[in-house]
Amino acid sequence: MDIKRAYRFRCYPTSGQEVILARTFGCARFAYNHMLRLRTDAWFERQERIGYHETSAALTKLKKQPEFVWLNEVSSVPVQQALRHLQTAFGNFFAKRAKHPSFKRKDGPQAAEYTASAFKWDGKALKLAKMTAPLDIRFSRTIPRAAKVTTVTVSKDAAGRYFVSMLCDDTVSAKPDAAGKVGIDLGLTHFAILSTGEKIAAPNTFRKHEAKLAKLQRRLAKKQKGSARRAKAKRKVARLHAKVADARRDFLHKLSTRLINENQVIAIESLAVANMQKNRHLAKSISDASWSEFVRQLEYKAQWYGRTLVGIDRWYPSSKRCSDCGHTVSKLALNVREWVCPECGTIHDRDINAARNVLAAGLAVSAHRESISPVCI
Incomplete structure (x- = not known):
């Protein structure tokens, strides 16, 4: 290509x-x-x-x-x-x-x-x-x-x-076909939860440096405008921002490359990140996670190396649907991290169950070009 x-x-x-x-x-x-x-x-x-x-x-x-x-x-x-x-x-x-x-x-x-x-x-x-x-x-x-x-x-x-x-x-040439197929559920506590059961911890690059950044910005605010000391303080703030951005970019590239190398089909839920950032309680953590950049990297790397990346409808009830029997519960509060299927009695980890459902939906889309949404359930 x-x-x-x-x-x-x-x-x-x-x-x-x-x-x-x-x-x-x-x-x-x-x-x-x-x-x-x-x-x-x-x-x-x-x-x-x-x-x-x-x-x-x-x-x-x-x-x-x-x-x-x-x-x-x-x-x-x-x-x-x-x-x-x-x-x-x-x-x-x-x-x-x-x-x-x-x-x-x-x-x-x-x-x-x-x-x-x-x-x-x-x-x-x-x-x-x-x-x-x-x-x-x-x-x-x-x-x-x-x-x-x-x-x-x-x-x-x-x-x-x-x-x-x-x-x-x-x-670029397509990579040899891989045996793996994976569904990805994105989160905040864990950056990515895979259908294999693996949970990848969030790097929290901004959160780790937030206190130091606030300290440097307070020092910057006290410096006289136009002075050499203000310029020096401004460079220190910029360097810390650059360090955070570099660490985040490094994490995203390594993870996306690893997933592309190991899997032939990757299914991931489509998220309205801009709308989610309107939640003032979660906006900072969502921005720190940089989900959009992660998906962007998966998209072009999948295209380069002959992989299939499938986006699942954001309204697909991946968390509320039992990955074993297919039963969908009517409500599932966000703070409930484990739940029991009332039909088959399977105990589910909320995030791993969601990732498995995302993979199943992605395989259906890949095989039959179906559109997965709650209406189809």
Whole structure:
């Protein structure tokens, strides 16, 4: 299968390269914000819709003005790509997939995208436009020789770390068929409960660092705005947020890869996470669990490696249905973790029973393309 795959690595630019990247980030950010204001004002003042080509022409004129001549000091490619990203943001907004584009902050995450004409990659070293030396990249894995690098994105997060992401035209092959089939019930106390009876503990990455984060944020709030100490305190908060995000991402990738390697069919319940987060008692724990990202990883990895991922209707009564005889009880309170089937007398662990029902429903969907819902029971 031909795919687009991004390889992301940590990089350590020299002081001179940091200056060039800072200018490039600033020019790309300025172009994005300037054209966002131009398009927004044109719509609200004159009901005029401006697209990518109009903003591109406006940028060309802008570069010729004496007060904006500094836009020519960096590679033109990342600045031009910023306009393409703005066009994509508006496209997502009009398609109701995202909110209205917002302005990029100087003190937020920064990024610059280079297309093939603005970088050189020989399979070992990466050299960007306007730079005399290649970037110092820590390659944590090898990029296949057959993979063609089409786009390079250099980014700097709020913690001050630099990353380079190399987008490639790559090919993946399906893995050999696996014997396993598993149903997954997602939870908070245990992140995932498998139909095999295994319970995978929730990493609770945010909860583990919540007290320290609150302490650092209180210190940050007391610092004078614009001071060096405030900037230092802000970096400490950003670094802790980055540590939490990295730990969560690592856990999700390892678990999703393991499930893909071990199972041919994976069934999982479809959850309305956005609606569940409206519960103020559980919102923080649900966000910390990051179920949506876990399902997203399962989806693309299943597609890459020839696995079958089945989503079960969220209204399917997986917890209330007996996985042995099929009887469905009318009510089952959330605090009831074990229950006895009134028909066959089987004692059920609520979560394992739900996972087994999810697997059974998933196999039915996979075999017969049925739609599983309470109406079918």
